[in-house]
Amino acid sequence: xxxxxxxxxxxxxxxxxxxxxxxxxxxxxxxxxxxxxxxxxxxxxxxxxxxxxxxxxxxxxxxxxxxxxxxxxxxxxxxxxxxxxxxxxxxxxxxxxxxxxxxxxxxxxxxxxxxxxxxxxxxxxxxxxxxxxxxxxxxxxxxxxxxxxxxxxxxxxxxxxxxxxxxxxxxxxxxxxxxxxxxxxxxxxxxxxxxxxxxxxxxxxxxxxxxxxxxxxxxxxxxxxxxxxxxxxxxxxxxxxxxxxxxxxxxxxxxxxxxxxxxxxxxxxxxxxxxxxxxxxxxxxxxxxxxxxxxxxxxxxxxxxxxxxxxxxxxxxxxxxxxxxxxxxxxxxxxxxxxxxxxxxxxxxxxxxxxxxxxxxxxxxxxxxxxxxxx
Numbered sequence: 411x412x413x414x415x416x417x418x419x420x421x422x423x424x425x426x427x428x429x430x431x432x433x434x435x436x437x438x439x440x441x442x443x444x445x446x447x448x449x450x451x452x453x454x455x456x457x458x459x460x461x462x463x464x465x466x467x468x469x470x471x472x473x474x475x476x477x478x479x480x481x482x483x484x485x486x487x488x489x490x491x492x493x494x495x496x497x498x499x500x501x502x503x504x505x506x507x508x509x510x511x512x513x514x515x516x517x518x519x520x521x522x523x524x525x526x527x528x529x530x531x532x533x534x535x536x537x538x539x540x541x542x543x544x545x546x547x548x549x550x551x552x553x554x555x556x557x558x559x560x561x562x563x564x565x566x567x568x569x570x571x572x573x574x575x576x577x578x579x580x581x582x583x584x585x586x587x588x589x590x591x592x593x594x595x596x597x598x599x600x601x602x603x604x605x606x607x608x609x610x611x612x613x614x615x616x617x618x619x620x621x622x623x624x625x626x627x628x629x630x631x632x633x634x635x636x637x638x639x640x641x642x643x644x645x646x647x648x649x650x651x652x653x654x655x656x657x658x659x660x661x662x663x664x665x666x667x668x669x670x671x672x673x674x675x676x677x678x679x680x681x682x683x684x685x686x687x688x689x690x691x692x693x694x695x696x697x698x699x700x701x702x703x704x705x706x707x708x709x710x711x712x713x714x715x716x717x718x719x720x721x722x723x724x725x726x727x728x729x730x731x732x733x734x735x736x737x738x739x740x741x742x743x744x745x746x747x748x749x750x751x752x753x754x755x756x757x758x759x760x761x762x763x764x765x766x767x768x769x770x771x772x773x774x775x776x777x778x779x780x781x782x783x784x785x
């Protein structure tokens with residue numbers, strides 16, 4: 411027994427020198443307790459991000475792994491967890507989001523000296539591969555049918571989404587002060603978000619404001635909308651529920667003069683317009699007013715994809731489009747929308763044909779064997 415104790419002390423001293431010693435008592439805390447008492451209180455990020463993190467841990471991580479002590483979480487547990495996610499969570503991106511959250515928690519436990527290493531980094535723990543999903547656009551005829559099917563008060567949302575590529579929350583946060591008719595641009599300065607049904611203003615995604623080109627047709631629609639539905643000053647918290655109140659004149663509000671909640675709008679305004687335009691089936695007989703068929707590829711965001719497809723097919727620069735869309739890099743835009751550029755190769759070839767072909771030299775017959783021929 412004494413020799414065992416001495417051996418343990420020698421190993422401990424060696425581990426301390428290597429920076430690998432972890433007090434066994436530190437790792438005895440369960441994953442659920444560690445999340446509740448150490449991870450969650452210090453979690454940073456935007457309120458919406460924190461809400462997503464809380465949901466992933468509460469709904470997926472804690473129910474499956476929460477009762478295991480930190481030091482006992484092994485690669486075999488993680489492989490089983492990934493298999494479970496594969497059969498219960500349909501979106502691979504969401505599966506990866508859950509695993510990323512778990513890995514961050516375990517990495518924090520390493521930093522807190524409760525684990526020697528992060529078991530999520532084990533070679534046998536293989537994450538599902540992120541799909542390179544194409545962003546599908548609507549044909550322009552479909553987009554225009556939906557624009558014309560939606561009620562007149564909300565038509566402007568479709569016009570701005572389709573004509574300027576704004577995200578849904580950004581459309582709902584748009585103010586007349588953001589519209590520059592003289593320069594022909596929109597300033598995207600805020601969005602309306604919600605956490606547990608509580609609305610608030612926030613900066614656009616990535617906390618970046620931007621300026622977007624505004625076609626003349628969109629400007630004219632905005633003028634007509636403002637005349638028919640005058641903007642309403644709305645007061646909401648800024649940054650998070652419970653934050654400092656801020657008043658903003660909004661272009662689009664409810665009939666009662668309130669800011670628009672995305673989920674409510676999607677159920678009672680967007681889905682009925684999709685059904686009327688023939689994009690989704692009509693509501694089933696006897697169904698409640700909120701019971702519509704799922705339409706994951708026909709959400710408001712499809713207007714943004716359609717906008718991108720039109721811009722790229724017209725030959726707009728990917729760099730410029732990335733700036734208008736608010737992407738952090740043109741590479742992201744290209745990854746999402748490269749399939750909307752079918753003429754990318756032939757345009758350059760056509761230009762070279764024009765530059766290197768016959769250019770008005772009439773001294774030599776076109777049919778002569780010595781005449782220059784286009785490449």
